[in-house]
Amino acid sequence: MTRNKPGSTGRLDKRTRAKRPAKTPKRKAEHTLRLNHLLGIETLSPSDIGAILDQAESFLEVLRRPIPVVPALRGRTIVNLFFEPSTRTATSFSLAATRLSAQCVNFSLSSSSVSKGETLLDTARNIEAMRIDGVVVRHSMPGAPHFLARRLKAFVVNAGDGCHEHPTQALLDAFTLRKRLGRLRGKKVLLVGDIAHSRVARSDILCFSKLGAKVAVCGPPTLIPPYIEELGCEVFYRLDKILYEVDVVNMLRVQNERMNSGFLPSVREYRKLYGLTRERLGALSKSVVILHPGPVNWGVEMDFEVAEFPQSLILNQVTNGVAVRMAVLYLLARERADGE
């Protein structure tokens, strides 16, 4: 697969390919990803992120139509390759593919051959043999999407690899914030919770800081990985020291298994120290925006009252997720078609 070469007519072709299904935003942005795969935020430039978010904007408009489907990827086949159970992300990607008129095949752990001892390499070879256009992969081990990307002609979207990255989540978070707050530049964003085991945290830190936001993370020291600040964030161990200074709070999910493996003494103490409790919510400025990647452990990382908080954007994230994933699939599929 060849990439766009500067000076070739490829770029011009892209711009003049005006028959794009969705309405183009006014800026006539050049929605070009110079990427063959979306493996992480780390490899994206701020303008790549901008291109995806702009594209998502036009797809969000599609989603509001009475018949929210465009023929952009008609005839294309996307596989959802989920080696780890997931309902939301898998559904979101399936919907995104469907809304683009692509065929979407779900291949999940329970129905896969992994239990029969099939290796990731076998899986990759089989996908290759089935002539699939794109693969959306969720895996418990970091680097599994990179492994597939090296071996497949199809484009690969990382839908979460272990504790590494979850780029579409960060993109939809950024999209949600951009819609509510305008530009992210200079905004203070706080991530609270299990930073160490969170792929969302890593992708969010990279994404928000690339867009110019000031990022802070907060959690118990046992759940803060070493040198996380070098990814571009400040570290706090005490929530009350930073909570009331920020524009955005993203409350991460605390997995139950962390509670029982010695990282934390108890759920009760965690909620007290790091939870977005009713009391903290009451003291929070009404202009603060609250995010959560879902699913929420109500009563642990946040009290149920947060759902009614005017600036809780948790459900907006879900809607926007479909638009952002449409944008990712569309841009990668188009890039791939151009390269052929």
Next chain:
Amino acid sequence: MANKRVLLAGGRVIDPLAGKVRIWDVLIENGKIVKLGKGLKAKQAQRIDCRRKHIAPGFIDMHCHLREPGHEDAETIATGTKAALAGGFTRVCPMPNTDPPVDSEAQVRFQLCRAEEAGFARVHPIGCCTRARAGKELAEIGAMKKAGAVAVSDDGAWIADPRVMRRVLDYSKAFDIPVISHCELAGLDYGVANEGLVSTRLGLRAGPDVSEAAAAARDILLAEFVGARIHIAHVSCATTVDIIRWAKARGIQVTAEASPHHFTLTDEALAGFDTNYKVNPPLRTEKDRQAVIRGLADGTIDAIATDHAPHTKSEKEVEFDNAPPGMIGFETAFGLGYEQLVLTGDMRLPDYINRMTVAPARILGLPVPRIEPGANAELVILDLKAQWTYTPEQVMSRSHNSPFFGRQFQGRVVGGFLGGEQFWLLHPA
């Protein structure tokens, strides 16, 4: 090759013991070095032009994995010792983590027998410290030593129970055999990468360097207490180097080795999730890499050992977490060391060769290799100017798990002598 006379003419002969390099001719007769000197004349001798070449004693690798018995799909004693010879190693010491583990006299004899049949590099087996490497009961160290084992180790596993380790150290005193410890503290977070910025960035399960340093500290203190010899395998981090330096200053009988990948690479190499960079102990930071080099330069780390660890393609072509640790190393060791230690100016050439020859021989109680009249002709011919690229086609090992393919090397082993036989590898002079 009986009665054969060979004259190595005009080579630079490295004496790793005296730390000198001299331009000398070397006359070999019947597999023995008979004369050294300038302008030697020898009738009916095969003359090999060694001008612009170096001659050094054959290298000794005190830490490798030959996978036989048990994993002959990855390597056999025959293929492994052939690859060793290609890298200039005339003697290698396989670790006993085979299947079954080498924990008895019979197993030691089996490996020696296989090596003899193969006829490539000599093999000096390392036996287990404990039966089946289980870390519980003493293995028959005395019988293994008598059969030819040169050290004992439960490599790959640290002996977690301090009472067992104490007894291993105590017992081994009777045989003057070094106990080689693979230092990895049990119970501390186990990972597939060094815990630090890179593991945080990549989300990899990580183990801290404390795991190695703390385990080394315990074993060194136990060795001091019982008055035994301890050897720390594949030192990878700065703290361990400091602990060994401290222990040596205190007079503890401790020795140590480092592997080429630990003084060449850092954990930054993991960014692409290439499983060929997965090793145990893991690649660490630049600070650690520098500390290992300093340790080798000042003698804190005595020896260079490859930790040659062959794995099949199907074992390595998996998710990073699932891949077994290890990379092959015989054929790249000399070039990496020359590039990272000598060309950088950190070590003089004879001192570097010392770490590959004299140091491991002393630790293992093997005859100290020298190029002098009367000694066996066990030597390698080096071309330090040779520029070459490592490619999968030239690999002699049965496995190809190396991250160094495509890398440009300077300096290589071009040939040598062992047991009266002459082996030529790539560029017959």
